[in-house]
Amino acid sequence: xxxxxxxxxxxxxxxxxxxxxxxxxxxxxxxxxxxxxxxxxxxxxxxxxxxxxxxxxxxxxxxxxxxxxxxxxxxxxxxxxxxxxxxxxxxxxxxxxxxxxxxxxxxxxxxxxxx
Amino acid sequence: xxxxxxxxxxxxxxxxxxxxxxxxxxxxxxxxxxxxxxxxxxxxxxxxxxxxxxxxxxxxxxxxxxxxxxxxxxxxxxxxxxxxxxxxxxxxxxxxxxxxxxxxxxxxxxxxxx
Numbered sequence: 001x002x003x004x005x006x007x008x009x010x011x012x013x014x015x016x017x018x019x020x021x022x023x024x025x026x027x028x029x030x031x032x033x034x035x036x037x038x039x040x041x042x043x044x045x046x047x048x049x050x051x052x053x054x055x056x057x058x059x060x061x062x063x064x065x066x067x068x069x070x071x072x073x074x075x076x077x078x079x080x081x082x083x084x085x086x087x088x089x090x091x092x093x094x095x096x097x098x099x100x101x102x103x104x105x106x107x108x109x110x111x112x113x114x115x
Numbered sequence: 116x117x118x119x120x121x122x123x124x125x126x127x128x129x130x131x132x133x134x135x136x137x138x139x140x141x142x143x144x145x146x147x148x149x150x151x152x153x154x155x156x157x158x159x160x161x162x163x164x165x166x167x168x169x170x171x172x173x174x175x176x177x178x179x180x181x182x183x184x185x186x187x188x189x190x191x192x193x194x195x196x197x198x199x200x201x202x203x204x205x206x207x208x209x210x211x212x213x214x215x216x217x218x219x220x221x222x223x224x225x226x227x228x229x
Binding site: 031033035040041042043044045048050058090092094096102103104106107108109 | 149205216219
């Protein structure tokens with residue numbers, strides 16, 4: 001049981017390039033999330049998904065796109081990379097136990113630098 | 116939308132000292148509350164959570180937190196820290212309804228000196 005996995009771990013992009021950050025979970029969680037973490041800012045929600053085929057914007061969606069074709073995978077796409085997208089990106093997944101609410105499980109992160 | 120405030124940006128302690136990290140949230144309804152920890156170079160891990168019941172919650176590694184509803188607070192405590200507690204600590208809140216969207220505080224970096 002690998003939990004939440006992310007690739008790549010590190011990436012340097014040039015301004016205007018595009019890339020996809022991969023996220024996979026093997027816990028059969030319905031809910032998945034993408035966050036970015038900037039120093040002193042905590043984690044900000046970019047996009048989330050409540051199930052396959054369903055995605056919605058979070059707090060900071062501009063410049064990003066997502067898709068959720070399967071329960072396991074939730075890739076994050078950057079179309080035209082900008083220096084403001086330099087950050088650490090975390091993917092997470094969760095399930096609801098009804099009375100016990102959600103607990104989110106996080107991946108190891110992708111450190112992205114845009115130059 | 117709810118917001119989460121963590122009062123301390125950086126805390127420096129010696130081993131065996133007591134730790135208390137403040138967390139306040141602004142949301143008028145029922146909430147679920149979490150503390151996550153991020154050790155250097157690692158991903159976020161859940162320390163403890165509060166959904167309902169006893170407002171004093173015990174988590175892993177000797178941490179506990181107390182939910183005080185009247186103060187909108189969920190402070191984290193540990194009586195005696197160790198060097199291995201050096202990490203960044205995040206408070207997070209979600210409304211009990213639509214309880215999957217977490218709002219995180221800015222985080223508190225804790226440095227424990229041996």
